[in-house]
Amino acid sequence: MASEKRMFNIRTGTVYFVGAGPGAADLLTVRAVRILERAGRVVVAGSLVPQEDMGALAPKAQWIDSAGLTREAIIEALSEGVHRGEVVVRLASGDPSLYGAMAEMTTELDRREIPWEVVPGVSSVFACAAALGRDLTLPEVSQTVILTRTGSRTPMPPGEDLESLARHGATLVIFLSIDRIDELVDRLMTVLPPTTPAAVVARASWENEIIVRGDLETMPPMVKAARIHRQALMIVGRVLDPELRSIARSRLYAADFSHGFRDASAPPPPES
Ligand SMILES: C[S@@+](CC[C@H](N)C(=O)[O-])C[C@H]1O[C@@H](n2cnc3c(N)ncnc32)[C@H](O)[C@@H]1O
Structure with a gap:
């Protein structure tokens, strides 16, 4: 039907x-x-x-x-x-x-x-990615995005603590937690290297949007200096690494990769 x-x-x-x-x-x-x-x-x-x-x-x-x-x-x-x-x-x-x-x-x-x-x-997750001009997924770097927060009055369910989630090595998007940036970063650094790329975007798409780029270790002082206390997301992961970004290539657009819309074995069109 x-x-x-x-x-x-x-x-x-x-x-x-x-x-x-x-x-x-x-x-x-x-x-x-x-x-x-x-x-x-x-x-x-x-x-x-x-x-x-x-x-x-x-x-x-x-x-x-x-x-x-x-x-x-x-x-x-x-x-x-x-x-x-x-x-x-x-x-x-x-x-x-x-x-x-x-x-x-x-x-x-x-x-x-x-x-x-x-x-x-x-969602603000996509407005923040847009503000950064970055993919949240990159081939062979991360193909998974975890959207999470830290517990406060709303506790985290078992198995969803930040340390367990960080162990996946996936891109982390952390909502509702910027007021606890020190604790957040300390906990992430028990699992991830201090040099792990990170960014915070506050009020993405608003006139007074603020973008802070760095790594886990540098994030807390930069976020405090920018006076960001709320309305912000932190994104953490190797997808933000400029070097990996410049070498990551998808199979979909590779010249030797055939799929439903392109036959890689077909001869190239004649030059006009
Ligand atoms: C109650 S949650 C709601 C999230 C919302 N449903 C979404 O999809 O974006 C509020 C949190 O979302 C994030 N947030 C909402 N709007 C934002 C924006 N414009 N820029 C950055 N973060 C934002 C912040 O982490 C904020 O603490």
């Missing part, structure tokens, strides 16, 4: 968990912009999403900052909009599936029989 193309319709009386992207309003998806235009109410994680630029995208909406609200109050605000027949948006930073506390809201919405949908966004 031929698969049907799924049409996306914006419905009133529905909660949309919308990824706001990393901050710049022009990094919202087209779908997110269309939903915001129709929104009657936007419940936004105010500290992470710059509302000055995004406010204009939802001109009819009542904006509610969830920064000072409890989970119950956020769910109430979402439900109230639905009962008023509005298009309701829960605007989350980056992509809602990463550290977005979506499950605890959607399970309660299910219990209340309130329909909801998720609209993906550009």
